Amino acid sequence: MRRCQTCGYPIEGEAREIVPDSDSGARPTLYRHPTPDGCAAARRARTVLPPLRRYRRP
Numbered sequence: 823m824r825r826c827q828t829c830g831y832p833i834e835g836e837a838r839e840i841v842p843d844s845d846s847g848a849r850p851t852l853y854r855h856p857t858p859d860g861c862a863a864a865r866r867a868r869t870v871l872p873p874l875r876r877y878r879r880p
Contacts, residue, residue, distance in 0.1 A: 824837050826855050826864065827840070828856050829864055829865060831864035831867075833864075837855065838853065838854045839858050843845070
């Protein structure tokens with residue numbers, strides 16, 4: 823599963839891949855949503871609770 827470096831949420835579908843310049847290969851490849859709207863949509867999707875969790879809050 824790829825996570826967005828900007829917002830920290832999982833990426834579903836297309837992702838923009840950022841390969842860092844490292845001769846040793848010590849730095850991992852970074853992923854970001856293709857557009858800023860992708861980050862905003864991921865945030866909105868995570869803030870809405872599923873129907874069952876709304877009623878079973880601790």
